[in-house]
Amino acid sequence: MSTAAAPADHVRTRVAIVGAGPAGLILSHLLADAGIASVVIDQRSREQIESTIRAGILEQGTVDLLTAIDPNTRVHTVGDRHDGIELRFGGEGHRIDFRDLVDRSVWLYPQHEVLKDMLALRLASGQDLRFGVTASRVEDAETDHPRVIATAADGTPLTIEADFVVGADGSRSVVRAAVTGTSKGGYFREYPFAWLGILCEAPPSADELIYSNSENGFALISQRSHDVQRMYLQCDPDADPNALSDEQIWADLQSRVPGTTLKEGPIFQRDVLRFRSFVAHELRHGRAALVGDAAHTVPPTGAKGMNLAIADVVVLAKALVALLDEDDVRLIDEYAETASRRIWKAQHFSWWMTSMLHLTPETSDFDRRRQLGELRSVVDSRAGRTYLAEAYTGWPTGA
Ligand code: DHB
Numbered sequence: 001m002s003t004a005a006a007p008a009d010h011v012r013t014r015v016a017i018v019g020a021g022p023a024g025l026i027l028s029h030l031l032a033d034a035g036i037a038s039v040v041i042d043q044r045s046r047e048q049i050e051s052t053i054r055a056g057i058l059e060q061g062t063v064d065l066l067t068a069i070d071p072n073t074r075v076h077t078v079g080d081r082h083d084g085i086e087l088r089f090g091g092e093g094h095r096i097d098f099r100d101l102v103d104r105s106v107w108l109y110p111q112h113e114v115l116k117d118m119l120a121l122r123l124a125s126g127q128d129l130r131f132g133v134t135a136s137r138v139e140d141a142e143t144d145h146p147r148v149i150a151t152a153a154d155g156t157p158l159t160i161e162a163d164f165v166v167g168a169d170g171s172r173s174v175v176r177a178a179v180t181g182t183s184k185g186g187y188f189r190e191y192p193f194a195w196l197g198i199l200c201e202a203p204p205s206a207d208e209l210i211y212s213n214s215e216n217g218f219a220l221i222s223q224r225s226h227d228v229q230r231m232y233l234q235c236d237p238d239a240d241p242n243a244l245s246d247e248q249i250w251a252d253l254q255s256r257v258p259g260t261t262l263k264e265g266p267i268f269q270r271d272v273l274r275f276r277s278f279v280a281h282e283l284r285h286g287r288a289a290l291v292g293d294a295a296h297t298v299p300p301t302g303a304k305g306m307n308l309a310i311a312d313v314v315v316l317a318k319a320l321v322a323l324l325d326e327d328d329v330r331l332i333d334e335y336a337e338t339a340s341r342r343i344w345k346a347q348h349f350s351w352w353m354t355s356m357l358h359l360t361p362e363t364s365d366f367d368r369r370r371q372l373g374e375l376r377s378v379v380d381s382r383a384g385r386t387y388l389a390e391a392y393t394g395w396p397t398g399a
Helices: 022-033 046-051 060-069 098-102 111-124 176-180 246-256 305-326 330-357 365-379 382-393
Strands: 009-012 015-018 038-042 080-082 084-089 092-097 106-108 128-131 134-139 147-151 157-161 164-167 186-201 210-213 219-221 228-235 267-280 288-290
Touching: 015 022, 015 147, 022 038, 022 060, 022 111, 022 305, 038 157, 046 111, 060 106, 060 111, 060 305, 084 098, 084 365, 084 382, 092 098, 092 382, 098 382, 111 128, 134 176, 164 176, 164 305, 176 267, 176 288, 210 330, 219 246, 228 246, 267 330, 305 330, 330 365, 330 382, 365 382
Parallel strands: 009 157, 015 038, 015 164, 038 128, 084 210, 164 288
Antiparallel strands: 080 106, 084 092, 134 147, 147 157, 186 228, 186 267, 210 219, 219 228
């Protein structure tokens, strides 16, 4: 039996945004603030978006922006300001004091909480935001009327015609092909390890985050709240997150943070995070541009991912306002170059923190001693600590 094809839907807007993650949602806000309408689509449901577990550190500039968007943001009530981190190696802790070094801070506030806040705000403002809509391609990016070809959850074909298309659609971006000419084209690096991330019910084990380089591998002691903690331990990229018992995980973590007695509790969530560095060869082509994970991926050490996505969007929003309101192409022509400056600084920082803190089976005695020398060069010198503090808390937007 044949059924009639579902009627196609056709929508016209000024900016079509593919992806309702932090980048897409914040972009829609910044555009709306300038009077520019957008349609945001995401293939996930609202519940899926709100429950995706990601990193928990917001740079100072990210918090400044979220505060400008909503002065009552929960970042300041539920989130926790951190004025430093600890680097631990050779069994000793070394505090990097952000306030003293660069007069900036970071906030511990999980990404999914930012998403809940932004989704609620955008929906309350009447944003056209469609869940369960899967984009398949972008057409006519070289013209003034690019289109997103998509399918709604019920199978109805949807075409969004816009003045500009933005790919905020994550590392498996569909928009990327319209920008780079291929879905993969980019600068790429893999790492021979991953993190096993856990969430557990326990009080915090330390006041600040501990990044620990130990003979048994790297561990990161992070937090979530007074009774839930987030911790990571370096593991094999192919590790099965459920292979180890809770007791084995605690023993392993404990062995990697000598000097601290971890407060243990039931582990209720485990995931393996693979390490990749990626930057797309092109960030804009005609009237289509990439932001966030669609444009780049960083390894997680240093928690730059969401912050970098938001920094892209601040640059792109200004360029789109100039282009669409004033027909001024200067900023959009400079978008890739402006965004790239920060992207490559963040790539370097994330790679540097990763390589300075992790050990692999290939690490030779020479490499190991050099790595300890590198850590010493950072903690023993105000200049070294200042570089780390400046990068960790985040460069000014546009830099
Ligand atoms: C967290 C994740 C990170 O990658 C990091 O560097 C710091 C904190 C976190 O999820 O808490």
